Amino acid sequence: MEKYLIALDLDGTLLKDDKTISLYTKEVVLKAKEAGHVVVIATGRPYRASKMYYEELGLTTPIVNFNGAFVHHPKDDSWGMFHAPLQLETVKEIIEVSEKYNVKNILAEIMDDVYFHEHDEQLLDIFNFGNPRVEIGDLRQILRKDPTCILIHTDEEHVEEIRTYLSEVHADLIDHRRWAAPWHVIEIVRTGINKALGLKRIAEYYQIPRERVIAFGDEDNDLEMIQWAGYGVAMGNAIEPLKAIARDVTKTNEEDGIGIYLKSLLKL
Secondary structure (H helix, E strand, O other): OOOOEEEEOHHHHHOOOOOOOOHHHHHHHHHHHHOOOEEEEEOOOOHHHOHHHHHHOOOOOOEEEHHHOEEEOOOOHHHOEEEOOOOHHHHHHHHHHHHHHOOOEEEEEEOOEEEEOOOOHHHHHHHOOOOOEEEEOOHHHHOOOOOOEEEEEOOHHHHHHHHHHHHHHHOOOEEEEEOOOOOOEEEEEEOOOOHHHHHHHHHHHHOOOHHHEEEEEOOHHHHHHHHHOOEEEEOOOOOHHHHHHOOEEOOOOOOOHHHHHHHHHOOO
């Protein structure tokens, strides 16, 4: 049997809208594991917010977090760790300029520590998942290390304006993406960092060629991964640009898109 590497995005892909994994898809993913295929999670979430799904699927593989800015093996320290943070100096410049756009808040994450520029109950609820260490204050003062990523929370009308500034001034140092509605959030990571980069490292470790990599996604942070994988699969609920470059389009995250596709392709 030829071994495949199966990469699963979480939100809008493996997870239903209620943030659970359907019984059918879970059953098929477990069958794929039993058949000898390698299953990994590739998500924009930090590890603390993806650990429960890693454990639910009984994974013993590396995981891609922060859209590729952090790749490690939770069960094997000897596997090594890849961490590509932003430069603190660049982050402070971005914070300085962002304040001119009347942003609601700016957050920074350093692995599993979260730093808030302003107190924000709504965002605290979201980012408290996994019990991180939280600090609130002027990020220019309280950030002491290079952050894994930063997030700018703003009004809808300012999103493209800020993104234009980021592209014009910092294009050689950072990459940025927009979160899906209803959140008007710009997520910033170091340039050249994406899920495909992390997935490539894992594929090389398992000696699985790109042609036998199956990747599922739904948003623009999945574009590089879907384009790189031999079987780049967009969910039925995916954004149109992702469907346009995907090899295949499956059912939605609410209709067992992953389970149906894997069962058919791998004859499970």
